[in-house]
Amino acid sequence: MKTNRRTFISSAVAGGLGAVSLPAWGATRQLSGSMPASLESRYDKLDEVLKKPVFRKELFASPVMLESIELLRDRNNFLVRVRSKEGAEGLAAGHGTQNSKSWPAFEGIRNRFMGKDLRNLDALIPGDSGKSGGIPFNAQVAVLEFAMLDMMGNLIKKPVGELIGKIVNPMISVYQGSRVVELRQLPPEESLEIVKKDLLESKAKAVKMRAGGGGILDGDNAPGRTEKLLKMARETFGDNMVLGCDGNGNYTRKGGIRIGKVLEEYNYQWWEEMVPFGQYDDLKHVKDNLKIPISTGESESHISTFRWLIANDACDIVQPDQLYFGGMIRSMKVARMAEAFGKTIVPHITQYGLGYLYMLHFISACPNAGKYQEFDLFSTRDANGNQIPIVYKSGDPITSYDGVLKVPTGSGLGIVIDPDYIKKHKVVNDW
Secondary structure: OOOOHHHHHHHHHHHOOOOOOOOOOOOOOOOOOOOOOOHHHHHHHHHHHHHOOOOOHHHOOOOOEEEEEEEEEEOOEEEEEEEEOOOOEEEEEOOHHHHHHHHHHHHHHHHHHOOOEHHHHHHHOOOOOOOOOOHHHHHHHHHHHHHHHHHHHHHHOOEOHHHHOOOOOOEEEEEEOOOHHHHHHOOHHHHHHHHHHHHHHHOOOEEEEEOOOOOOOOOOOOOOHHHHHHHHHHHHHOOOOEEEEEOOOOOOHHHHHHHHHHHHHOOOOOEEOOOOOOOHHHHHHHHHOOOOOEEEOOOOOOHHHHHHHHHOOOOOEEOOOOOOOOOHHHHHHHHHHHHHOOOEEOOOOOOOOOHHHHHHHHHHOOOOEOOOEEEOOOOOEOOOOOEOOEEEOOOOOOOOOOOEEEOOOOOEOOEEEOHHHHHOOEEOOOO
16 A cells, blocks of 8 residues: 555544444453363473464465565664565564664574565464574564565455454453553552543553562562552542553562452452563462462563463463564464463553554454453654654544554554655665
């Protein structure tokens, strides 16, 4: 879809006139998966799940050869643009800080895909073998994958979600997950007032609180501050508001259990990332001693780690970040493993670039998606601090319908980025 400045502005104006009818929300999806008794049987089942292809190759009758890959740079910000021999084009924005720090790694990743038939995208996306991997590497793989999926969707006029599954969630309820600093450092009274103002924009029916003050494990800015925040949040937002809490790795196993019991007392719905990253035995210990669902996975970069977490029943909710984890195809493998054992998926989204957009397309194709997905308002700022100007191809407004977001229905990623913004980025030739 070629767009100049005039049509971009026209689309933005028309988009403000859109309307949508919402389905009823409230029913919890019943999952069919169950945990085999033996650990060996669990791993066998997960390995069978991992063998199944994700990318829907059958949608493409003939080869789609990737002819060009361009990394576009404007100071610290990067875009990726790809073209096929048929002339189809795809464009994606990456993670602000991760892509700006590790962009030289993109050249080697690019060479892996150049001239290849993208119908074989499953095999082309890197797995866990070798010394590659890690968040900086994965962020580069992810933005290239997003651009390729955008191109493939544009080629057959289908949204990205249909390339990695069947659309089962055209509308997605969100939880408000912003205000990390304010919730951890300001007095509860002040931080909750800020959260209330954000709710006027997001209209979300679920909110994530933050526990701990950082610095030392089990520490806080003032004695009892976190407990007060959790209690006040329930009193402030009422019994009908769904509340969850993120520990951001601030607790020992004992502290995680202690705060978890406070969350259970005030009817919170999930307890997230409470122990430091990598302490998987402690995470499982916390889960085994609480009733509240345990959520984890935002910092993971390997499929094998999620395989362990799921097989060992160390969590209830998995949350790979599409950018940190290397894209939608790898994330869908995690979602399928979780579904096999009756667990839900609620991806972590980064606060840079177009994280919420990638989440929408991914979750649209996940049958085991959690009832509420993370949302940090319509934060579309790039690595230079500038807003990424986009409109939806469908003409729908970019807004929240009473706490529900509509998945873009246009081809590919379903968006048009302002051509003037793209022109500020120059092709990287000197690696």
